Amino acid sequence: MDGSSLTPTSPGTDRRTFHKIASVVFGSILGLVLTIPGAAFVLSPVLKRSGSSGDSGADDGFRPIAKLSDLEEGIPRVFPILGKSTDAWVRYPEEPIGSVWVIRKGKEVTAYSAECPHLGCAVGLGPDGNSFYCPCHTSSFGFDGQAKNKIPPRGMDSLEVKLAASPSGDDPEILVKFLRFRTAVPEKTPLV
Amino acid sequence: MFKRLSDWLDDRTGYRHLLEEALDEPVKGGARWRYVFGSAVTTAFMIQLVTGVLLMTSYSPSSSTAWGSVYFISYEMVGGWFVRGLHHFGAQAMVVLLFLHLLQVLIAGAYRSPREVNWWLGMVLLFITLAFSLTGYLLPWDQKGYWATKVATNIMGITPVVGPYVQKVVVGGNEYGNQTLTRFYGIHVGVLPGLLVLTLAAHIAVFRRHGVTAPEKATGSDPFWPKQVFMDTVASLAVLGVVAFFAIAERGAPLDAPAEPSSSDYPARPEWYFLSLFQMLKRPEFAGENEIIGAIIVPGAIVTALFAFPLLDKIFPRKLGHFLACSLVFALVGVAGLLTMQAWKEDAANADFQVTRAKADVARKRALFLAGHPEAGVPPEGSRYVLLNDPLYAGSSVLERKCLSCHYYDGKGVLERGHDGKMVMTKQIAADLKGFGTRPWLEGLLANPSDAKYFGSTPQLSGMAQWKKTTKLKPDELKTVTDFVAEFAKVGDEETIDDWLSRNEISEHPGLELFKKDCGRCHTVDAEGILGEGGEVEAPNLFGWGSPRWVRRMIRHPNAADRYGYLEEKDQMPGFGQTELSDREMSVLIRLFSGQYVPDDPATAAAGH
Ligand code: FES
Numbered sequence: 136m137d138g139s140s141l142t143p144t145s146p147g148t149d150r151r152t153f154h155k156i157a158s159v160v161f162g163s164i165l166g167l168v169l170t171i172p173g174a175a176f177v178l179s180p181v182l183k184r185s186g187s188s189g190d191s192g193a194d195d196g197f198r199p200i201a202k203l204s205d206l207e208e209g210i211p212r213v214f215p216i217l218g219k220s221t222d223a224w225v226r227y228p229e230e231p232i233g234s235v236w237v238i239r240k241g242k243e244v245t246a247y248s249a250e251c252p253h254l255g256c257a258v259g260l261g262p263d264g265n266s267f268y269c270p271c272h273t274s275s276f277g278f279d280g281q282a283k284n285k286i287p288p289r290g291m292d293s294l295e296v297k298l299a300a301s302p303s304g305d306d307p308e309i310l311v312k313f314l315r316f317r318t319a320v321p322e323k324t325p326l327v
Numbered sequence: 328m329f330k331r332l333s334d335w336l337d338d339r340t341g342y343r344h345l346l347e348e349a350l351d352e353p354v355k356g357g358a359r360w361r362y363v364f365g366s367a368v369t370t371a372f373m374i375q376l377v378t379g380v381l382l383m384t385s386y387s388p389s390s391s392t393a394w395g396s397v398y399f400i401s402y403e404m405v406g407g408w409f410v411r412g413l414h415h416f417g418a419q420a421m422v423v424l425l426f427l428h429l430l431q432v433l434i435a436g437a438y439r440s441p442r443e444v445n446w447w448l449g450m451v452l453l454f455i456t457l458a459f460s461l462t463g464y465l466l467p468w469d470q471k472g473y474w475a476t477k478v479a480t481n482i483m484g485i486t487p488v489v490g491p492y493v494q495k496v497v498v499g500g501n502e503y504g505n506q507t508l509t510r511f512y513g514i515h516v517g518v519l520p521g522l523l524v525l526t527l528a529a530h531i532a533v534f535r536r537h538g539v540t541a542p543e544k545a546t547g548s549d550p551f552w553p554k555q556v557f558m559d560t561v562a563s564l565a566v567l568g569v570v571a572f573f574a575i576a577e578r579g580a581p582l583d584a585p586a587e588p589s590s591s592d593y594p595a596r597p598e599w600y601f602l603s604l605f606q607m608l609k610r611p612e613f614a615g616e617n618e619i620i621g622a623i624i625v626p627g628a629i630v631t632a633l634f635a636f637p638l639l640d641k642i643f644p645r646k647l648g649h650f651l652a653c654s655l656v657f658a659l660v661g662v663a664g665l666l667t668m669q670a671w672k673e674d675a676a677n678a679d680f681q682v683t684r685a686k687a688d689v690a691r692k693r694a695l696f697l698a699g700h701p702e703a704g705v706p707p708e709g710s711r712y713v714l715l716n717d718p719l720y721a722g723s724s725v726l727e728r729k730c731l732s733c734h735y736y737d738g739k740g741v742l743e744r745g746h747d748g749k750m751v752m753t754k755q756i757a758a759d760l761k762g763f764g765t766r767p768w769l770e771g772l773l774a775n776p777s778d779a780k781y782f783g784s785t786p787q788l789s790g791m792a793q794w795k796k797t798t799k800l801k802p803d804e805l806k807t808v809t810d811f812v813a814e815f816a817k818v819g820d821e822e823t824i825d826d827w828l829s830r831n832e833i834s835e836h837p838g839l840e841l842f843k844k845d846c847g848r849c850h851t852v853d854a855e856g857i858l859g860e861g862g863e864v865e866a867p868n869l870f871g872w873g874s875p876r877w878v879r880r881m882i883r884h885p886n887a888a889d890r891y892g893y894l895e896e897k898d899q900m901p902g903f904g905q906t907e908l909s910d911r912e913m914s915v916l917i918r919l920f921s922g923q924y925v926p927d928d929p930a931t932a933a934a935g936h
Contacts, residue, residue: 180500181492199906205732210744214728215589217909222390222504229909230715231589249591253614254481256474259592262679264744270594270683271478272609285611288618306901315501317491318481319618326501 197297197310200246204306206239211260211267211278213237213249216313235294235311236267238278244298246311247280247291255318258291267291292316292323350552356541357548358555361435363562364428365534370563371421372523374570375459378414379516386466388512390504391709393468394585398698398705401579412574415581418460420570422600425453433636433656436649437540443637445537448530450634455523460598462515468508468710470687473586474595476511477503482622503588584690585710594683596674603666609673629659693720696928703925715911719927722919725912729903730760737761738780755784757900763920764873766813773809786898790849790864804841811838812846816873816921824853824870865893875917882913 175182200214215231234249234257251258251269258276261268266283267276275283280291295312317324337343354362385404387396400407429449432438438446465476484494499506549555574580587593597605604626607613613621632655639648674680694713697703706712714720723736731741733756740753759780762768776791777783783792800808814836818827827833839858847859849866868889871877885900886892892899908916918924 178496180495180498180506201907202901204901207743213591217906220502222502223499223506223509225391225505231587234589234591253618254478254608256478256595257591257593259679259683260744264750268679270592270680271474272605272614282615286609286614288615308906317484319485319622321616 196312196314197295198313199299199308200235200311201237201309202306203239203242203244203298203309206237206244206309208239208241209278211236211238213259216311218313233313233315235313236291237296237309237311242298244296244309245280246294246296246309247276248294248313248316250292250315250318251287252289252292252316252318252323253287288319288321289323350550350556352535352551353538353548354551354555355538355548356545358551358558359539359541360558360562361431362539362555363559364424364431366559367562367566368421368424368428369527370566371417371424371570372527374413374417374567375421376520378410378417379520381410382414383516386512388466388508390468390508390586391711393466393508394582394710395698395705395713397467397469397582398695398710401582402695402699408579409574412577412579413570415579416570416573416577418463419598419600420566421456422460424566425456429453430656432540433653435540435542438636438652439640439645439649440637442533442537442540445530445533446637447634448526448533450630451526452523452530455519455526459515459519459523460600462511462519464598465508465511466515467582468586469583470586470590470593470690471581471583471595473503473588474590474593475597476507478595479597485619485622487619503586582691582695584687584694585713587690587711587714592683593687594680599667602670603663606666606670606673609670690714690720692928693717697925700925716915718915718919718924721912722915722924725908725916726760726919729908729912730916733757733900735759735780735784755779757785758782760920762922764816764878765921766809766816769812769873770809773805787894790866793864794845794849798845800841800845807838808841808845809838811836811842812869812872815869815871815877818871818874818876820874820876822871827870828853828857867891873921878917878920879913882908882916 198216198218200216201212206212213234213236216233216235217229218232219229220227220232236247236249236258238245238247247258247267249258250256251271251274253269253272253274256269256271258267258269258274260266261275266278268274269287272286273284274287276287276291277283280293282290292314294314297310297312298307299310300307315326317326382400385396385400385407387393397411401411402408432446432449461476461479465472480494480498483497484490486493495501497507497510499510596602607621607625608618610621611617613625636652639652642648643651697713697717698705698710703713703717706716708716726734726736727741730736731739732743732753734740735755735757736759738759738761740755742750743753744750771778772781772791773795775781776795777789781791782788798805814833833839843857843859846869847856847861848863849861850859850869851861851866852858852868852870880887881890882903884890885902886894
């Protein structure tokens, strides 16, 4: 510091040093007071635990989507998932929040999220009718959910299915637990 | 007088000096057309700034209002389509011009020492511009922006370690919605313009410090004003002309259907200048496990290389470094061009893309038509409900999913893919629902109950056919009865039988007695038997037939005692509870049957034939 060349006892030096240090300190306080809450504000989605995802319908997360009789053996059908959802400050009543593909083999029902594991587009039925196909980057999947080409990082994301006896008896209801998963990674990681 | 005023002003502000500084700046080697690109980009940015601020005064960033406000700007406001068109094509002009500017700088070697910092500032400007484009694409909150943004932000999430967090911060959570829009909006209209203006100011200041990079043989010099200013102005005018031309030729900017997160096959495509990157993701080398290569590493390497250009001279002889830099960029342009062509060609040849795009266009046209229709419009719940509340669009989709595996609508079931992969029409085993509950449907039923359209295709429902054979009603009496039954459709939700019967038009209706004598033999309506005792053949209760409450009960409880509970179980219609059919879906279905909806746009209907 240039002040140090003067005699250490000089009152002018002390004042200069004080001015320098104080300016830096005050300036930093100013900056921090704006930066810290500002950063927290921007980072709020990762700092806040349950974010805005909010979709919580039935307590266990299973939602009815169709009846077993709606499905023909081996022919997949797509159903919208109805659920309450929160979009930041708006709370929506039951609305379609996503789609699932369901396919039946005998009494066994498998459900796949229609969200493409590649980059999140919606997976439809392939032109050949014997596969699932994503219109974005041509990911293709078999009816068993396995990837059929090398575009997607993993197969389609299967969802938990439950069959619930219906009041009338033999046509059970299909319940599906709808979740979203991280895209573009080989492992199926639920988003929380 | 003016002189004194300007003298005074100059004394207080020193503006003349500033002006001279700006205008008399010497252009070494003389003014040239090739120096206009920087100004052209700035002009494009000015167009964006002006139109952008105008759009801000009418745009409303939330998932429920964004689409509607953009619709309003584009289709209702005076000149709105033009302002938005200028902004849309101005954005593309900015990208193109920036790129041309970059090429010019590259070819002239103007990125080299001592102008390294300005090259880097230019790079930053390029990324700010691309960020403008990415964030702006989402703002209309239409299908196109929604799905493209989903893909783009998922790509962001691939970045190792920080990716998922960055994605969550940018999206404002895991779901795309209000927070995504407000964030993108804030970035688009606040952060990026601020950054761009600062960087541009620095860019121009540094440029002034070093001046233009004149060709080696060039001699002499011109002041900036007026020759170079003239050239720059001509170029700027040309930019505006081209942008305005596209805005007018395309009648503004496109607007797709409102974002619908539950769509099951929207074919997302990015803006055309991102198509080469998009096409790369479709190649197996850059997909699957190698996703990170195509999405992060390759673009990252390109960016790093561009940034490193000024340093090439430190390693290679000057000429060679320049040659390498130019070759790299031209090779990139070539590859990008090829990939873009390929993306276009593949889409043009892809039948599935055409089908999904055509489906998306149907939604788009219907949404735009409804939004502008005096009897529809954008509902207060949000733009998404333009289509979700539309009997014709949403009702038809509910119908296809829930009803047409047994019923027909307008003579058709649904095409379903059989086991052999061929499309087959479902078999009709229940009535045709087109116009169900309306007077024409009723007339048809009473004229020929065993027609496939009515009960001909439904097992066990032979009661009406028997009636047809045995009825003694004369044609004019039949018409009177029809009139009477048609009154049922007007029964209100809260109305009791007594309320209804005490209405004059009912109690004095000439058809009442006929109904009692003929229909009342089988159908009961009221407990006291005022409208007949019923019971000859089992039949549903007709009170309110065709009204929303009757149809609702028919769908929710088809096998109740007052409906078709008497049928054998195997022939019963399954009931649809709240979980299978929401109230909104029910409402659109009922309005679809009774024809209470805005009809098809005559323009698109005609084009479809
Ligand atoms: S998002 Fe489905 S293929 Fe890319």
